[in-house]
Amino acid sequence: MTPTLTIDLDAIAANWRALSAAHGGPTAAVVKADAYGLGADRVAPRLLAEGATHFFVAQLAEAVVLRPLLPGAFIGVLNGFAAAEAATYAAHDLVPVLGNLAEIAAYRRFAAAHGHKLPALLHIDTGMHRLGLMAADVDAVAADPGLLDGIAWSYALTHLVSAETPDDPINILQLQRFNQACARLPTMRRSLANSSGIFLGEEFRSELARPGAALYGINPRPGLPNPMRSVMRLTAPVLQLRDVKVGEGVGYNGSWVAKRPTRVATVALGYADGYHRAASNRAAAFFDAARLPLIGRVSMDLTTFDATDHPALALGDHVELIGPAIPPDEVAGFTGSNGYEVLTSLRHRAVRRYAAL
Numbered sequence: 001m002t003p004t005l006t007i008d009l010d011a012i013a014a015n016w017r018a019l020s021a022a023h024g025g026p027t028a029a030v031v032k033a034d035a036y037g038l039g040a041d042r043v044a045p046r047l048l049a050e051g052a053t054h055f056f057v058a059q060l061a062e063a064v065v066l067r068p069l070l071p072g073a074f075i076g077v078l079n080g081f082a083a084a085e086a087a088t089y090a091a092h093d094l095v096p097v098l099g100n101l102a103e104i105a106a107y108r109r110f111a112a113a114h115g116h117k118l119p120a121l122l123h124i125d126t127g128m129h130r131l132g133l134m135a136a137d138v139d140a141v142a143a144d145p146g147l148l149d150g151i152a153w154s155y156a157l158t159h160l161v162s163a164e165t166p167d168d169p170i171n172i173l174q175l176q177r178f179n180q181a182c183a184r185l186p187t188m189r190r191s192l193a194n195s196s197g198i199f200l201g202e203e204f205r206s207e208l209a210r211p212g213a214a215l216y217g218i219n220p221r222p223g224l225p226n227p228m229r230s231v232m233r234l235t236a237p238v239l240q241l242r243d244v245k246v247g248e249g250v251g252y253n254g255s256w257v258a259k260r261p262t263r264v265a266t267v268a269l270g271y272a273d274g275y276h277r278a279a280s281n282r283a284a285a286f287f288d289a290a291r292l293p294l295i296g297r298v299s300m301d302l303t304t305f306d307a308t309d310h311p312a313l314a315l316g317d318h319v320e321l322i323g324p325a326i327p328p329d330e331v332a333g334f335t336g337s338n339g340y341e342v343l344t345s346l347r348h349r350a351v352r353r354y355a356a357l
C-alpha cells in the first residue's frame, strides 16, 4: 500500500523536441537534481536516444554517475569548480562551468599539468549575482585575455533572473550585458535561455539553450496555457474510509472540523514522501476527474481528503496527488512554492514506474 510515481519518458522526450523546435537552435537538457526528481538515470539516456547531445547537472557527483549512461555526450557541471576536483573532471570527460578568476586559474594550472587544453564553459554574471564573472572580472579578462589561455572554451553562459516574467526589463538588460561581455572576450559560442527564456523571442536564441523545468512539464509561461506535456503522476492508495460527525476534528490538532457529516479518505502518503505539509487544508486529490479537498494536516505518512461527494471511492483505490489533473505548478500554488520544488521534493519511498501516463 505505497504511493506510486509514474513517469512518462516519451512525454519528456516530446517536451525536449518541442523545446528544441521553439528554440530554433541547439538545445541541451538540464538533468540536475536527479532530473528534477524524476530519475536522471532514466531521463538522460532517453533524451540521448532522442538526439540530445548536451546535458547539464549541478554537481560533479551527479555528472560522474551519468557519464557511463551518456556515452559521447557533453556533460556540463553548473556549480563551479574546485581545484581538488580537476582530476575527476578529466578522468570522466566532464565540463566545468567556471565562474570566477580563481576557478579559471586553478583549472588552467591543472590543464597545463595535464598537457593539453581541457574544455570549460565561462559563466558571466549578468544580474543573478550568484555565480559567474562580475563586471570587474570581465574587465580584467578583456585587458589580459591570456587569463583565459590553455582552456578550450566551449561556451560563454549566463542565466536569466526572471525569464518567466517576459515584461521584466531585466531580461533585455541581461541580454545586453551578455552581448557586451561576450564582445570583449575571445570568440566563443553562447548559451543563454533556460526553459522560460526559450519563449522570450528570437533575440534570446543562442548556440545552446538549457531547459530543465519545461522538460518535466512545468509551465515555462506562467499565466498562459502550458505548452508542455504532463510527464508524471503521483498517486497513493486509500487505506481507510470513515464517516465523521459534525463537530469532529480530523488529523493532528484537529485543524479541520466537520461542518457536515463527512466521509474521510485516509491516503498512504505524507510529507515524508515529499508532499509538503504546507498543503494542509489547502490542496486536493483527484479521483475519476472528481476533486477531493485535502482536510486536516498532511502528516508524515498519511493525508486525509473529503470524499463525501464521491461515494464510488473505495478502499485501495489510488487517488492522484500530483499529475495531469493537479499539476506541480498548481500544487505549488497551495504551498507557496513553485513546480520545481514540488518535483524535486519527491522522495524515493514511492514505487517508480516508467510508463505512459
Ligand SMILES: *Cc1c(COP(=O)(O)O)cnc(C)c1O
Pocket: 030, 032, 078, 158, 159, 193, 194, 195, 196, 210, 211, 212, 213, 214
Ligand atoms: C537550473 C538551471 C537551468 C534550467 O532552468 P529551468 O528554469 O529549469 O529551465 C539552466 N541554467 C542554469 C545555470 C541552471 O542553474
